[in-house]
Amino acid sequence: MQAHFFARSGQAIAVALQAMAAQDSALARWVHPGNETDQRPERTGVATGFAVLDAFLPWGGWPVGAMTEVMTDAFGAGELSLLLPAMSRLASEKRPIAMIGLPHELFAPALAQANVDPQQVTQILPSARTHDAKELLWSSEQILKSGAAALVVLWSVPTSPHRSAMSPEALRRLHLACLGQETTFIHYRAASCTALPSPAWLRFGFSANEEQIRLQVLKCRGRLLARPLVTLDRAAVQARLATRLNAERLLARALEDGLPAAPRLSHPVDLHSGLPLTQQAH
């Protein structure tokens, strides 16, 4: 009789524990403790090529299968160069890249200088017809839905007054088209859209000065909302340009101050080959 009672009570406890566990798991779906935010998501991103940025982003780079927004009014301050390291990596893997709605066409030699194979890059240029933003949105959606491109860059910063800001519905459609695909989607928007809601997982405010590129993090899924500022060295972002400007600066200084005296060489050297003249003679 006693054994029977324990058996009965043991069953009841087991049922109660199962119910609690079920309740806990149901609750766990809806309650997110704050300490979860620092956990890295399972999805891996595409490395940005900038260690600071990669370390900050929960995906270890640009998120894949989600929209990233770069809010900028700057044009010609290195905003696209920010993507060149990622583009170089993806192009070297022979994965297609789509650049949609850029105000001017991409210059192949500049891509080649950044080790980006121009053959892997397809630009969808605005024309008399595609000035209609709907066409560019349609193109973006088709490419995102296909999941065939590794990187899609959409430029919707209004360069003319007749191009208005994108509607929330259009943004939502683009984001949905991107979700679950193996595509990194970078969307350049006007800084005036910063206050508008967006389904993007990652949002940056972009600004630049002579030395630095500043990325104000407006939203980052998986991080606490602290709006940190990520600062990149502009010379690192626009390496080729920085080298050129540096050379100009040095030459200008040399012209102003006069050339420093050449070091005295113990052996005369051929200026073309760099070899000692005596060695060359042999």
Added chain:
Amino acid sequence: MDGPTSVRASLRFVCVHVPALPLQSHACTGAAGPTCSLADTAPLVVVERQARRTLVVARNRLAARAGIETGQTLAEAHALAEPLLVLARDFRREAALLERLASVCAAFTPQVHLAAERASLLLDVSRSLRLHGGGEALCHDLSEALEPMAARIHLVAAATHLAADWLSRAHRHLIAEGAPADWLSTLPLACTDWTPVLIDELAALNLHTVGEVDRLPHAELAARFGTALVQSLDIAHGRSEAALRWWQPATRFSAHVDFLDPAREAAHWFPGVVALTGQFVAFLDSRALAARAIRLTFRNGSRQQSRLEVAAASPTCENEVWLRLIDAALSRAAIGHELSRIELDCDLLEPRRFEPLDLFTRRHEQQRHWSEILALLRLRLGSECVRSPRRQRTPLPESTDTVPSAETKVEFAAVAGARPLLLIDPPRRLGAVERAQILTRIRRALPERIETSAAGDTLSADPSTTLRRDYYIARLANQQTLWIFRDHGAREWFVQGVFA
């Protein structure tokens, strides 16, 4: 040969007979044509001009119920039924219907004989019977495959092609297993392909069935009615063979849809495009082919005509892909006139290829999807808007070279200097105010000179053909970095790139 011998034979031939072919060719165009509905609601006859008379060659059920028979004149038909719909016989439509049926039958056997004068197709199925599980199963499959193509067909399987052909006039569905003589003995002479004069002569001798004629001494038959009669009897009974000319499938696809009233709205004529692509894909499926490009012609009589070339990224046979591409192409080049006919043509047919499956990476699949999506975008936006960055032919960055055939000399190596990510093409001339703002931001010490000359190395040979530019980098107060140049010939400043 006196007295027929009994021949035991297995099934070899299937006859697909289309009764009232002149009528069905009007009713079954592959799309839901207007005659389909009219044929069921009003008496309808198909007429043909013979000598000076217009004779009825086919009629629908309502016309038959009104007493109209084939062979009557049109005047007699009008007397029996009023109102009466009258259509002229169209041999091209009949041939097209038989061709469509033959293309479906070709999936069952490559040996298809097209007997247009008998409104029949004869299929040699001796090598495909086992594959389909016997004559009954094959006829069932064939019937299902042909069902969407024709409203009514007769299917008869027999040991010889003539037996199958003759029996198909009397039976809607028959598997005539065993000796042909067993099935032909009671078949009326009207079911044979003999001339009406011959049938009348035989009837005058009280011979009304094939069996009755076949039982007569063949030597006497040949002497009285000619050897053709005996020969056809022997072929029908399997005592001798006859070579059939097999149908060769068309190497190109061509089909059209006509509209009774001119259609202007896309919503009205686009179903015609859908019907055509449906026919096209069925054509491709029946031959295991794929197509890379199709041509659509939209006509408004002979007055207006628009052409649409639709190219896929890779050979395809999927209806959805074609419709998607056509839709994209139409959104770019809208048809601005009324339509009375839509034609679809395709010359570039290729055998279908199946790429090996890569179970470990999706790279090939992604590349195929990427090619497809690029083809779609090019159709909708135009190839000038969807392209890779242009390769430079000359050191001049812009696409429109002022000296196209120039030999070029570059003072600084082209790859040495920094190049802007975005190219302004053609270069934009700087206005006075803009120039004043920008020129204060550049250092004039280190320009990159690009020169072209028509005279090769002798740059100064003809100053009019020489182009000399000094390129500078200007960083403005708002941190915008521009690639600008001074043209020595025009003595003007231009902006040509943005270091974005």
